Amino acid sequence: MKSVFVINGFLSSGKTQFINYTLAQPYFRTKGTTLLIVCEEGEEEYDDRILKATNTVKIEIENEEDIEASKLMELEKKYKPSRVVVEYNGMWNYKNFKLPFGWKLEQQITLIDATTFELYYTNMRSLLAEMMRKSEMIIFNRADDLTDKLPGYKRNVKALNQSAEIIFEGEEGEINATLDEELPFDIKADTIELTDDTYGAFYIDALDNIDRYKDKTIVFTACAMIPGDYAKEVFVPGRSIMTCCAEDIQFLGFPCKYEKSSEIKNHSWVKVTCKLNREYFDGYKAEGPVLTAIKVEPAKAPKNEVISFV
Numbered sequence: 001m002k003s004v005f006v007i008n009g010f011l012s013s014g015k016t017q018f019i020n021y022t023l024a025q026p027y028f029r030t031k032g033t034t035l036l037i038v039c040e041e042g043e044e045e046y047d048d049r050i051l052k053a054t055n056t057v058k059i060e061i062e063n064e065e066d067i068e069a070s071k072l073m074e075l076e077k078k079y080k081p082s083r084v085v086v087e088y089n090g091m092w093n094y095k096n097f098k099l100p101f102g103w104k105l106e107q108q109i110t111l112i113d114a115t116t117f118e119l120y121y122t123n124m125r126s127l128l129a130e131m132m133r134k135s136e137m138i139i140f141n142r143a144d145d146l147t148d149k150l151p152g153y154k155r156n157v158k159a160l161n162q163s164a165e166i167i168f169e170g171e172e173g174e175i176n177a178t179l180d181e182e183l184p185f186d187i188k189a190d191t192i193e194l195t196d197d198t199y200g201a202f203y204i205d206a207l208d209n210i211d212r213y214k215d216k217t218i219v220f221t222a223c224a225m226i227p228g229d230y231a232k233e234v235f236v237p238g239r240s241i242m243t244c245c246a247e248d249i250q251f252l253g254f255p256c257k258y259e260k261s262s263e264i265k266n267h268s269w270v271k272v273t274c275k276l277n278r279e280y281f282d283g284y285k286a287e288g289p290v291l292t293a294i295k296v297e298p299a300k301a302p303k304n305e306v307i308s309f310v
Contacts (some may be wrong), residue, residue, distance in 0.1 A: 001104045002076070003083040003200065006097075008131045009111035010090035010120060014141040018111055019087060021052045032082030033057055036074060039067060049133035057081070064092045069100040092303040093189045094130040110135040114143040114168065117153055129160050129244040130267040137165045144170035159243045164204070187212065194220035196307045199239050203252045206276060210289050213276040218291070222253065223301050235261040237272045237291070240306045249306055255281055256291035271299040 007015050019036070022028050024047075034056040036046070041060070044285060051058055057079050061067050067086075075081075083104065088094065088156055099105060110131045112120075117140065120128050132138055138157055143150060150168050157166055168175040183205060184198045192213075194202050206213055222237030238253015256274060264270065279290040 002081070002102055003106040004099060004103050005083070005106055006086045006088055006108045007111065008090060008094060008108070008135075010113070010116070010124075010128075011040060011042055011114045012116075013090070013111040014044075014139075015040075015087050015111050016042055016046060018109075018139070019049055019085060020047050023056060023085075025051050029054065030082055033079055035059065035079050035081035035084045037067070037072075037075070037084065038062060038084045039064075039087060039092065041246060045127065047287075056085075064089070064096070064269035067097065068090075069098055072103070090127065090131065093127060104290070107137075108135045109137045109139065112138065112140045112152070114140040114146050114153065118149075126248075129248060132157060132160050132164065134237075135161060135164050137167065140166070140168045142170070143168040143175050144172075147175065151157045155201070155204050158207060159200065160248075161202075162207060162295050169257065191214070191217040191219060194218065196239075196302060196304060200241050200252070200307060203238075203241075203254075206254070206289050210276065210278045216276070217273060217294065218276055219271070219273045221269065221271050221302060223251075223305070224264045224266065224268050224270050225251065225253065225262070226264065233257060233259050233261050235264055236268060237296075242306055242308050254289045254291050255283060256293050258293035258296055260296070269299045269301045271297045 002249045007019055010014050023034070023036075032055070034054060036051070036056050036058045038058060039058045046058055048195075050056070059075060059079075065158050080274050083106075088097065118187040138161070140150070140153065146153075147307075154168075155165050157164065184201050185192050185194065194203070202218075202220075220237070222239060225236040225238065227236060234255050234257055237256050238251050240251050256275070257270065260263075273295040274289070274291040274293045276289055276291055280287050281290050
């Protein structure tokens with residue numbers, strides 16, 4: 001099985017610099033040849049000394065149709081690489097990129113120029129979403145003068161990819177960005193009543209900050225999902241949220257312990273009054289946000305069953 005590392009992002013996001021640096025690190029050294037497939041020519045150039053020292057062969061691909069499975073197999077036959085690194089073109093739709101048989105995606109990393117993130121998020125959200133959706137790590141470069149906006153950027157990314165590690169880099173190194181900016185509801189209140197406009201913000205914030213909801217009562221209207229593989233007396237109240245486009249709708253909800261969950265009809269609408277705590281849950285295979293119902297009442301379906309996250 002051939003290991004593949006994909007580095008994607010828009011032009012001038014720092015992909016080449018990142019790959020140059022990574023290839024030179026002792027932890028990334030390997031026996032045999034590394035095939036570096038470059039799909040975009042930017043201002044930064046690859047260091048020929050690093051390529052030679054790491055036995056890396058650089059191949060440039062200019063057209064999107066040329067990075068398909070059969071042509072990649074031709075490169076494998078010619079160079080017999082031990083692994084493959086792909087600098088993917090940010091203007092090519094990543095969902096169209098398919099690996100040949102025997103190639104395994106080992107890691108996907110997305111790089112973003114923080115100074116242009118808002119522009120791309122507003123105007124090219126679908127392309128950006130495809131890049132970030134399955135990335136294990138998302139790195140924002142040039143973030144020095146944007147510290148007040150970084151928590152919002154982090155929340156936008158979390159809406160698309162809840163498990164990704166998000167890193168903000170400045171000239172002096174990593175910048176800490178917690179989601180402590182003003183929330184669209186009163187976090188100090190004993191009871192927090194969520195609306196269509198605030199549920200998404202609550203869900204993303206609770207992923208990172210479970211403990212600040214401890215001892216608070218959460219009230220919201222939700223669609224009830226009854227997954228068959230969950231434990232008894234558990235259902236999932238949540239909302240369908242469109243983070244990018246109609247094709248990108250996903251259901252976001254936390255497991256909720258409720259002794260009468262068997263009486264709830266799947267896909268019915270309910271008003272949930274509950275507590276949120278950090279607990280181990282089999283569905284997570286780890287600790288995470290778990291709701292405990294105080295009261296569950298039938299509710300009318302909202303006018304907009306799918307809500308937007310912006």
